[in-house]
Amino acid sequence: MSDPSPPPESPPPVPRGVIVIETALETMPLAPGVYRMLDAKGDALYVGKARALKKRVVSYTQLARLPERLRRMVSETMSMEIVTTHTEAEALLLEANLIKRLKPRYNIVLRDDKSYPWLMLTEDHDYPQIAKHRGARVRKGSYYGPFASAWAVNQTVTAMQRVFLLRSCADTVFNTRNRPCLLHQIRRCSAPCVERISKTDYAELVDQAKTFLAGKGGAVQQELAREMEAAAETLEFERAAAIRDRIRALTTVQGTDIINPASLTDADVIAAWQIAGQSCVQVFFFRGGRNNGNRAFYPTHGKTDEAPEILAAFLAQFYDDKPPPPLILLNHPVPEQDLIAEALTIKANSFGSGKKVEIALPQRGEKHAVVAHAELNAREALERKLAETAGQAKLLDGVADLFGLGAPPARIEVYDNSHIMGANAYGVMIVAGAEGFTKSAYRKFSIKSAITPGDDFAMMREMLERRFARALKTEGEGPGTPSWPDIVLIDGGAGQLSATRAVFDELGVDDVKLIAIAKGPDRDAGREWFHTDGMAPFQLPLRDPVLYFLQRLRDEAHRFAITTHRAGRSKALVTSELDEISGIGPARKRALLNHFGSARGVKQAGLVDLEAAPGVSKEIARKVYAYFHPGAHVDA
Numbered sequence: 001m002s003d004p005s006p007p008p009e010s011p012p013p014v015p016r017g018v019i020v021i022e023t024a025l026e027t028m029p030l031a032p033g034v035y036r037m038l039d040a041k042g043d044a045l046y047v048g049k050a051r052a053l054k055k056r057v058v059s060y061t062q063l064a065r066l067p068e069r070l071r072r073m074v075s076e077t078m079s080m081e082i083v084t085t086h087t088e089a090e091a092l093l094l095e096a097n098l099i100k101r102l103k104p105r106y107n108i109v110l111r112d113d114k115s116y117p118w119l120m121l122t123e124d125h126d127y128p129q130i131a132k133h134r135g136a137r138v139r140k141g142s143y144y145g146p147f148a149s150a151w152a153v154n155q156t157v158t159a160m161q162r163v164f165l166l167r168s169c170a171d172t173v174f175n176t177r178n179r180p181c182l183l184h185q186i187r188r189c190s191a192p193c194v195e196r197i198s199k200t201d202y203a204e205l206v207d208q209a210k211t212f213l214a215g216k217g218g219a220v221q222q223e224l225a226r227e228m229e230a231a232a233e234t235l236e237f238e239r240a241a242a243i244r245d246r247i248r249a250l251t252t253v254q255g256t257d258i259i260n261p262a263s264l265t266d267a268d269v270i271a272a273w274q275i276a277g278q279s280c281v282q283v284f285f286f287r288g289g290r291n292n293g294n295r296a297f298y299p300t301h302g303k304t305d306e307a308p309e310i311l312a313a314f315l316a317q318f319y320d321d322k323p324p325p326p327l328i329l330l331n332h333p334v335p336e337q338d339l340i341a342e343a344l345t346i347k348a349n350s351f352g353s354g355k356k357v358e359i360a361l362p363q364r365g366e367k368h369a370v371v372a373h374a375e376l377n378a379r380e381a382l383e384r385k386l387a388e389t390a391g392q393a394k395l396l397d398g399v400a401d402l403f404g405l406g407a408p409p410a411r412i413e414v415y416d417n418s419h420i421m422g423a424n425a426y427g428v429m430i431v432a433g434a435e436g437f438t439k440s441a442y443r444k445f446s447i448k449s450a451i452t453p454g455d456d457f458a459m460m461r462e463m464l465e466r467r468f469a470r471a472l473k474t475e476g477e478g479p480g481t482p483s484w485p486d487i488v489l490i491d492g493g494a495g496q497l498s499a500t501r502a503v504f505d506e507l508g509v510d511d512v513k514l515i516a517i518a519k520g521p522d523r524d525a526g527r528e529w530f531h532t533d534g535m536a537p538f539q540l541p542l543r544d545p546v547l548y549f550l551q552r553l554r555d556e557a558h559r560f561a562i563t564t565h566r567a568g569r570s571k572a573l574v575t576s577e578l579d580e581i582s583g584i585g586p587a588r589k590r591a592l593l594n595h596f597g598s599a600r601g602v603k604q605a606g607l608v609d610l611e612a613a614p615g616v617s618k619e620i621a622r623k624v625y626a627y628f629h630p631g632a633h634v635d636a
Contacts, residue, residue: 017077024080033084044104049095089343096316108301108313117153118145127192148293164209165190215288267327271374277303280382296381323351398546409486416557417459427463493518591615
């Protein structure tokens with residue numbers, strides 16, 4: 001008699017994430033929109049967009065067709081949220097905004113939290129000022145940019161001064177000058193502050209500058225040539241020579257080559273390069289026919305993500321908070337290129353551009369050469385970063401060997417503080433890891449308790465208690481998480497180490513390596529003593545790379561502490577008295593400081609001067625004057 005056949009195997013249980021998605025599909029529309037996969041804590045795992053939500057999301061229930069990375073994402077999904085939009089282009093813009101804000105773990109994420117500088121030409125003064133600008137455009141004026149860096153915009157300001165002789169000084173400086181400054185003497189300013197130029201002639205310079213910034217430098221050069229010839233014909237040789245110098249400066253600024261191509265007026269050149277599962281995206285900004293500089297970005301993504309997919313995600317996120325130019329040149333074709341161009345056109349119109357955005361991949365000519373140059377820069381930047389990361393890995397291995405750690409530290413936190421006799425006391429934390437300094441993780445601690453002058457122990461205790469007590473109470477942040485340190489490094493000796501250990505013992509923190517770095521004899525760098533639990537104090541050889549690394553960590557914390565303290569002290573000096581006056585809010589305080597230049601200037605101003613300040617009523621002027629002159633009689 002044959003053995004009975006084995007019972008059929010029961011099908012494997014359906015993963016919880018698939019059940020969640022299938023439940024959401026029951027009420028999901030076919031409209032365009034954005035969907036979010038959320039984990040058990042409600043944090044976004046993934047953000048996606050779709051022309052038809054239901055058709056797109058159903059694909060996540062077919063696990064066998066998904067790559068391993070997305071299968072893990074589905075397994076972690078505990079809930080879903082959707083937002084419908086009118087069009088797929090709107091969904092793309094919303095998706096980019098949410099990815100940039102939420103930074104989901106399974107998306108390609110552009111980590112770009114820096115503001116870009118712009119060039120500002122003011123329009124609320126008889127003699128407009130040219131200056132660098134960041135932030136909200138609260139002042140009336142024309143804005144040109146963006147620029148890749150402060151250096152790039154400063155170079156342009158200098159060039160504009162040489163060619164158009166526009167003032168760069170603040171209004172408060174302009175209003176108080178009684179003789180020309182050095183910039184006039186070196187022929188970079190027409191000195192309108194002391195009426196060396198009429199309003200009409202200065203307005204003509206401003207018009208020429210605007211024409212140049214609009215990309216019409218040739219027209220400006222022709223106009224200057226006519227002016228020079230006219231001056232020479234009337235025997236005004238000094239004026240003709242001055243115009244000649246301006247033409248030379250303009251010619252230098254308008255030089256063309258691969259770095260400054262003649263065929264690009266307003267465009268961004270964007271190139272991606274990949275090595276070993278990591279990517280660099282290089283962006284060159286061209287505005288008004290000028291190269292406004294370049295910047296490298298390193299988006300986070302999965303190891304299997306290809307350059308076209310990375311570029312597509314980059315484009316939507318990069319222009320989330322800035323106007324795209326009418327032309328974007330790429331080194332790879334991107335999926336849904338027409339849709340991205342449509343979405344960027346919508347974004348450009350929201351900034352008042354009114355121009356259609358074109359995405360192109362040039363195959364020959366000057367534009368192709370510019371893209372190839374950007375691609376070369378992306379490759380070289382990524383190679384440098386990988387080399388630095390490899391060097392950093394060796395240093396972290398050295399730290400692990402030196403202090404007996406089981407593995408290289410993924411996160412090192414360094415603490416320092418700064419104050420003057422207990423006043424304006426601040427503590428800081430800096431963070432370093434395999435990628436170097438992680439500046440987005442830096443923290444400042446305004447010391448709240450009363451500090452006895454010189455009591456650095458008390459400052460350190462408050463700072464550590466606030467940092468670690470909060471981390472232990474916050475769900476998801478504690479031992480074993482990326483935000484939990486492997487090493488805490490403090491500036492000091494055995495006393496600071498004991499104080500820190502006491503704080504950790506009270507909090508129950510026992511899985512962090514504590515290290516104190518004490519300055520050597522006569523505070524000589526290189527003769528530092530290291531203190532840690534379970535080891536006698538020791539010094540490292542003078543040229544030991546690990547010594548240099550730990551010194552650099554300590555010095556960066558010290559720099560950040562000093563900078564934070566100075567900023568807090570300056571803020572306290574400015575706000576200590578003005579903020580105590582009833583009726584003085586931020587807007588009026590700003591108006592007073594802009595008009596008088598400083599809090600001291602406000603304090604020394606007479607009543608008539610206060611009443612004449614823009615944005616300040618007579619009632620407020622009397623309050624301010626009475627506050628600083630309590631014994632004076634002020635008529636109602």
